[in-house]
Amino acid sequence: xxxxxxxxxxxxxxxxxxxxxxxxxxxxxxxxxxxxxxxxxxxxxxxxxxxxxxxxxxxxxxxxxxxxxxxxxxxxxxxxxxxxxxxxxxxxxxxxxxxxxxxxxxxxxxxxxxxxxxxxxxxxxxxxxxxxxxxxxxxxxxxxxxxxxxxxxxxxxxxxxxxxxxxxxxxxxxxxxxxxxxxxxxxxxxxxxxxxxxxxxxxxxxxxxxxxxxxxxxxxxxxxxxxxxxxxxxxxxxxxxxxxxxxxxxxxxxxxxxxxxxxxxxxxxxxxxxxxxxxxxxxxxxxxxxxxxxxxxxxxxxxxxxxxxxxxxxxxxxxxxxxxxxxxxxxxxxxxxxxxxxxxxxxxxxxxx
Numbered sequence: 067x068x069x070x071x072x073x074x075x076x077x078x079x080x081x082x083x084x085x086x087x088x089x090x091x092x093x094x095x096x097x098x099x100x101x102x103x104x105x106x107x108x109x110x111x112x113x114x115x116x117x118x119x120x121x122x123x124x125x126x127x128x129x130x131x132x133x134x135x136x137x138x139x140x141x142x143x144x145x146x147x148x149x150x151x152x153x154x155x156x157x158x159x160x161x162x163x164x165x166x167x168x169x170x171x172x173x174x175x176x177x178x179x180x181x182x183x184x185x186x187x188x189x190x191x192x193x194x195x196x197x198x199x200x201x202x203x204x205x206x207x208x209x210x211x212x213x214x215x216x217x218x219x220x221x222x223x224x225x226x227x228x229x230x231x232x233x234x235x236x237x238x239x240x241x242x243x244x245x246x247x248x249x250x251x252x253x254x255x256x257x258x259x260x261x262x263x264x265x266x267x268x269x270x271x272x273x274x275x276x277x278x279x280x281x282x283x284x285x286x287x288x289x290x291x292x293x294x295x296x297x298x299x300x301x302x303x304x305x306x307x308x309x310x311x312x313x314x315x316x317x318x319x320x321x322x323x324x325x326x327x328x329x330x331x332x333x334x335x336x337x338x339x340x341x342x343x344x345x346x347x348x349x350x351x352x353x354x355x356x357x358x359x360x361x362x363x364x365x366x367x368x369x370x371x372x373x374x375x376x377x378x379x380x381x382x383x384x385x386x387x388x389x390x391x392x393x394x395x396x397x398x399x400x401x402x403x404x405x406x407x408x409x410x411x412x413x414x415x416x417x418x419x
Contacts, residue, residue, distance in 0.1 A: 135392050136385065137168035139409035140417070142228070142303065143332060144172045144384055145377030151177070152379035157184050160377065161192040163385040170410060171196040171417065172384075173227070177234050178206040180218050182226030189223070198417060200228025202280065203266065204235040209250045210262035215269045227417055229270055230305065231263075231280035231290060239281040239311050243349065252286050259293040271299040276416050278303045278330075281311045284318045291327045301416050302327040306375055308335060308357060310350040316364055323369035328412060331358045332375040333391035337382075344380050355391075359398040362408075367400075371416070372409035 146160045147153035155163070157174060164172055174181040174188070174197060181199030188197035200218070201207060207214045209232065218226035232250040233239065240249035252263050267290075270277050277294050279287040279302075287304055294302055304322050307314045307329040314322065319329055332353075337343070339352025362370055376387040392405055 134168045134389070135396075136388050136409070138170045139372060139388070139392075139405070140171040140173075140413040141169065141374050141384060141388060142173045142330060142371050142413055142416075143306070143373035143375045144174050145176070145375070146174060146384075149176055149178075153377050154379050154381065155377060155383060157188050157197075158191050160384055161188045161195050161197060163383055165192055165195045167385045167389070169195060169385070171198065171413070173198045173200060173417075175200065175202065175228070175230065177202050177204055180207065180214070180221070180226065182218055182221035182223070185225035186221070186223040189225070196417075198225050198227045200226055200230060200276075200278075202230040203232050203250070205250065209235070210252070210260070210266055212262075212265040212269050215266055215273075215275070219269070219273045219275070226275075228276045228278055229266065230278040231266075231282055233281040233305075236281045236311075238283040238286060242311055252282060252290055257289075259289050263290060263293060264297060267294045267297045267299045270294070270301075271297050274301065275299075276301040276303060278305045279312070279327075280305050284312060284314045287312065287314070288318065288321060288325075291322055291325050295325055300326055303371060303416070304329045306330050306332045306335070306373070308353045308361065310338075313351075316361060319361060319365050319369075323365055327369075328371050328416065329361070329365065329369055330371050330373050331361070331408075332373045333387040334375045334378075334381065336391070336394070337387075344378070355394045355398060359395060359400060362395075362400060362404065367404040367407050368412065370408045371413050372405070 141164070144160060145153055147156040161172065172195065174184055180201040183199070185197040185199035201214060203210055203214070215229055231252060235249050237249035237251045240246040252260060254260055267277065277299050279290055282290060291302055304312065304314065304327050306312060307319060308331065322329060335353030335358070336355050338347045338350040340348050342348045372388070374384045374387050374391070376382060376384045381387065382390065392409070396402070396405065
């Protein structure tokens with residue numbers, strides 16, 4: 067089937083009453099404050115300590131951390147505007163938030179257009195954070211198109227570092243979600259990797275690009291990983307390995323890791339599932355935080371990279387999502403050193419090593 071023939075996606079108080087209420091509330095606050103201070107003095111507690119103790123007993127959010135939990139980390143999976151899908155932040159806003167949190171780098175991903183040029187603009191606008199881009203081999207760029215990958219490498223700045231195999235247009239994805247009768251295939255009828263896949267992987271090997279498996283099935287991903295190693299492409303990530311369309315078992319993760327691939331775990335995973343706050347996320351299974359913790363422990367933290375896959379309208383920002391994800395992993399026993407390994411050292415070696 068010609069990829070160009072694939073079907074499209076079945077894509078306040080007012081007047082004196084308010085003033086009197088404000089005065090009443092102010093007098094109540096003054097009375098409460100005076101009472102608290104008097105109680106503290108009577109108990110022999112210094113005034114400032116007494117006020118702090120009174121405040122700590124109230125239901126306030128905690129103060130901001132002295133050091134950002136995601137400082138110096140990198141996000142390999144960032145969705146932002148402009149896009150064909152609803153995004154809450156644009157490239158600049160995302161980079162600015164990450165810079166404020168002390169993040170080191172981010173990789174811009176778009177399902178329909180390359181992002182190497184956008185990474186160049188981000189670096190020009192937001193100093194202090196390294197932005198990278200890439201290309202997703204969906205129908206919009208010609209599918210398994212080695213020429214598109216070559217042009218990515220030639221984009222000014224050299225920031226096009228990631229190549230994703232098909233995502234929303236992959237044969238596995240469209241059949242799994244019943245979006246179309248057929249999508250972009252990576253394996254032939256005989257189960258062997260198609261020549262076009264090898265041509266893409268050869269460019270990735272020559273240019274030291276990071277190969278991402280996209281929305282391939284577990285079996286397809288393992289086959290592409292083996293083909294990548296055959297042609298000398300040794301920078302490989304299994305895209306959101308635990309998500310619905312990939313859904314690697316622990317044994318499959320171990321096989322991928324044994325072949326040198328890294329496994330991406332994403333902050334949006336725990337937000338998905340039948341009870342998700344956004345309707346489209348209910349079609350994807352929830353990846354519970356305990357599942358990711360188990361995988362890290364059984365496969366080894368050295369085989370994972372941290373990401374968010376966030377940016378969708380209605381979801382937390384990338385920075386807040388990653389901070390929550392990291393905090394939850396650490397609450398389950400993942401150490402700071404393991405977070406740094408997955409979120410910085412391994413990713414940095416892939417991007418810049």
